[in-house]
Amino acid sequence: xxxxxxxxxxxxxxGSIYGLVALAFLIIYNTxxxxxxxxxxxxxxxxxxxxFGVALSEFGYISTFLIIVGSMFVLAQLFKFILVSPxxxxxxxxxxxxxxxxxxxTVLTEGMGLLLGKQIYGVRPLMGREPLYFGNLxxxxxxxxxxxxxxxLVLVVWYFFHYTMTGKSLRAVGINPEGAQVSGINVAxxxxxxxxxxALVSGIGGMMIAPISGASPYIGLPIAVKGFxxxxxxGMGNIYAGMIGGxxxxxxxxxxxxxxxxxxxxxxxGIMLLMLFVKPTGLFPEKS
Amino acid sequence: xxxxxxxxxxxxxxxxxxFLSACNGGEAEESGTNSDSETEAGTINIGxxxxxxxxxxxxxxxAQNGMELAVEEINDAGGINGKMIExxxxxxxxxxxxxxxxxxxxxxxxxxxxxxxxxxxxxALANSEVFAKYEIPNMISIAQNDNLLDPEKxxxxxxxxxxxxxxxxxxxxxxxxxxxxxxxxxxxxDDSAYGQGALESIETVLDEEGIGIIEKVEHPVGAQSxxxxxxxxxxxxxxxxxxxxxLGNDAALFVKxxxxxxxDLPILGGRGLNxxxxxDLAGDATEGVILPTIMDPDKPEAQAYIQAYDAKYGEDNDxxxxxxxxxxxxxxxxxxxxxxxxxxxxxxxxxxxxxxTDFETVSGGIDHTASYSPxxxxxxxxxxxxxxxxxxxxxxKVE
Numbered sequence: 001x002x003x004x005x006x007x008x009x010x011x012x013x014x015g016s017i018y019g020l021v022a023l024a025f026l027i028i029y030n031t032x033x034x035x036x037x038x039x040x041x042x043x044x045x046x047x048x049x050x051x052f053g054v055a056l057s058e059f060g061y062i063s064t065f066l067i068i069v070g071s072m073f074v075l076a077q078l079f080k081f082i083l084v085s086p087x088x089x090x091x092x093x094x095x096x097x098x099x100x101x102x103x104x105x106t107v108l109t110e111g112m113g114l115l116l117g118k119q120i121y122g123v124r125p126l127m128g129r130e131p132l133y134f135g136n137l138x139x140x141x142x143x144x145x146x147x148x149x150x151x152x153l154v155l156v157v158w159y160f161f162h163y164t165m166t167g168k169s170l171r172a173v174g175i176n177p178e179g180a181q182v183s184g185i186n187v188a189x190x191x192x193x194x195x196x197x198x199a200l201v202s203g204i205g206g207m208m209i210a211p212i213s214g215a216s217p218y219i220g221l222p223i224a225v226k227g228f229x230x231x232x233x234x235g236m237g238n239i240y241a242g243m244i245g246g247x248x249x250x251x252x253x254x255x256x257x258x259x260x261x262x263x264x265x266x267x268x269x270g271i272m273l274l275m276l277f278v279k280p281t282g283l284f285p286e287k288s
Numbered sequence: 289x290x291x292x293x294x295x296x297x298x299x300x301x302x303x304x305x306x307f308l309s310a311c312n313g314g315e316a317e318e319s320g321t322n323s324d325s326e327t328e329a330g331t332i333n334i335g336x337x338x339x340x341x342x343x344x345x346x347x348x349x350x351a352q353n354g355m356e357l358a359v360e361e362i363n364d365a366g367g368i369n370g371k372m373i374e375x376x377x378x379x380x381x382x383x384x385x386x387x388x389x390x391x392x393x394x395x396x397x398x399x400x401x402x403x404x405x406x407x408x409x410x411x412a413l414a415n416s417e418v419f420a421k422y423e424i425p426n427m428i429s430i431a432q433n434d435n436l437l438d439p440e441k442x443x444x445x446x447x448x449x450x451x452x453x454x455x456x457x458x459x460x461x462x463x464x465x466x467x468x469x470x471x472x473x474x475x476x477x478d479d480s481a482y483g484q485g486a487l488e489s490i491e492t493v494l495d496e497e498g499i500g501i502i503e504k505v506e507h508p509v510g511a512q513s514x515x516x517x518x519x520x521x522x523x524x525x526x527x528x529x530x531x532x533x534x535l536g537n538d539a540a541l542f543v544k545x546x547x548x549x550x551x552d553l554p555i556l557g558g559r560g561l562n563x564x565x566x567x568d569l570a571g572d573a574t575e576g577v578i579l580p581t582i583m584d585p586d587k588p589e590a591q592a593y594i595q596a597y598d599a600k601y602g603e604d605n606d607x608x609x610x611x612x613x614x615x616x617x618x619x620x621x622x623x624x625x626x627x628x629x630x631x632x633x634x635x636x637x638x639x640x641x642x643x644x645t646d647f648e649t650v651s652g653g654i655d656h657t658a659s660y661s662p663x664x665x666x667x668x669x670x671x672x673x674x675x676x677x678x679x680x681x682x683x684x685k686v687e
Contacts, residue, residue: 003519010515119346120537122568129571131548138548214537214565218342257516265508
């Protein structure tokens with residue numbers, strides 16, 4: 001029984017990372033219809049900045065957090081003004097922009113490698129290193145912070161989209177850009193807000209995973225793949241469902257690793273494929 | 289809308305697959321000290337093919353640094369018969385296909401007399417065929433898969449290794465296990481060529497030596513969670529110790545998870561644990577972990593090397609100096625061969641290398657020397673491995 005619960009705890013903590021990436025990915029998808037293949041690299045930038053702040057410069061986590069927020073803000077601007085806007089001005093289709101995001105991600109990876117180095121770097125965790133015990137169960141502090149932060153972020157994003165004027169306008173842009181424009185919403189300003197929000201979520205995700213598995217310019221893609229799988233499982237049309245998708249994949253992986261170890265790696269891909277065949281709209285399609 | 293979305297998502301999958309298959313490849317990047325293809329009169333060009341980006345760069349970059357350090361020392365001392373050595377480093381991103389292409393390019397377009405191989409067995413195995421075809425002596429620095437040097441293959445004549453192989457490491461650690469009285473162990477390896485190759489060696493050697501493997505678990509490189517693996521080892525009955533053969537960051541996640549789930553067993557590791565990310569990520573959980581190393585801090589040459597290396601590249605670049613020193617010693621061995629041939633490469637150099645005996649190396653224990661012969665193309669003698677443990681966040685020698 002303890003093993004069972006312990007496996008669930010492990011699954012929830014990795015799942016919340018996948019869910020966070022899915023959340024960031026779905027914010028962009030649902031506000032602009034862009035599938036951002038550089039999402040994993042956004043997370044990587046967060047992780048590398050955590051390494052830069054906490055390990056390299058020996059700042060505290062608060063200053064590091066501000067550095068991450070700052071760099072993710074800059075990153076969102078670059079994404080918009082170097083990639084998306086010039087392509088839109090030329091009248092490129094959405095697919096061109098999507099391919100562009102792959103290039104953008106590669107540039108981020110190599111750029112970060114040039115800037116901070118190409119090795120795998122360790123970052124000390126925020127809450128100390130002593131495992132926390134609850135009866136017979138235990139969790140590493142960095143995993144607990146990841147779970148808490150992920151759920152808080154989902155709530156914040158949900159609140160933003162449903163209870164703030166900007167959030168509601170952003171949703172309107174996602175549903176019908178022309179209609180939103182006609183209603184007097186500044187679409188260009190809204191997209192940049194969407195990108196910034198997504199970048200911030202990714203950056204914080206990166207800060208969470210750096211103490212767990214290390215920071216390197218090359219961690220983006222594997223994380224992104226799990227995030228995409230989570231988003232597809234939850235439903236591409238539903239921003240928050242990615243978190244549920246992430247948790248399902250995380251827990252499934254955790255159990256598969258324990259009971260059928262050699263096939264565990266196929267879980268995320270298997271779930272993704274199955275969903276595409278059976279229910280491409282995901283488990284929780286947005287009700288419209 | 290539903291139909292459109294599904295087409296869209298299939299496209300997404302397609303792109304993803306393409307992207308994944310390219311992920312090991314990445315874009316063509318050549319980083320090196322000299323990308324100049326012109327050979328200056330009076331220089332001896334030596335190639336280096338290894339991972340200077342990607343996950344294995346943690347080994348590849350220190351290896352290159354160690355090589356540069358050796359080249360600098362040799363050149364400062366007048367070079368080989370007055371000719372300066374020039375290192376041409378190429379990034380293969382640990383990708384065998386890319387490594388082969390680079391080998392082809394180095395062999396045909398650059399005038400290299402010899403080449404140094406990197407830390408990854410897959411690429412080293414792939415590119416050694418190409419270098420053998422062009423009769424370019426190939427000195428593999430770090431990679432240690434058992435099948436790199438096969439006397440049955442034609443590439444054997446020109447392929448040499450500075451480091452010993454997996455089986456040698458496993459035998460050394462098995463001796464250690466016996467001295468501690470361990471009878472049954474659990475094993476955790478990663479799913480790369482390194483982990484899988486090691487697993488094969490482990491199973492063979494442990495079977496011979498009568499130590500049982502109660503449980504073996506695997507994990508992907510760069511895992512986000514190793515709880516399932518740690519729990520599986522914890523729940524297996526009768527394990528005396530856990531043998532961890534993965535790289536630094538994954539090993540760190542494993543030891544802290546082991547600590548968390550209450551897997552209170554001695555932990556022994558492979559050479560891949562000799563990374564700063566191991567200690568940085570896992571902190572106190574690394575205390576007492578036993579790992580094989582090839583740097584003996586009691587050896588004066590090793591002390592001098594550590595000082596010179598850290599002064600040039602910083603203490604954290606290769607904290608255990610395990611990867612850089614193999615690059616350094618590999619260059620020194622090649623240079624010894626080049627002195628005999630007066631700077632000539634090819635079969636002549638391979639034959640010259642075979643005559644080297646009892647060459648003093650920085651790596652290895654106090655009584656370690658390197659020797660080659662026509663049937664022995666791995667340099668170390670029986671005193672290569674010593675054991676380290678982690679104490680107060682530093683690697684220290686086990687007495």
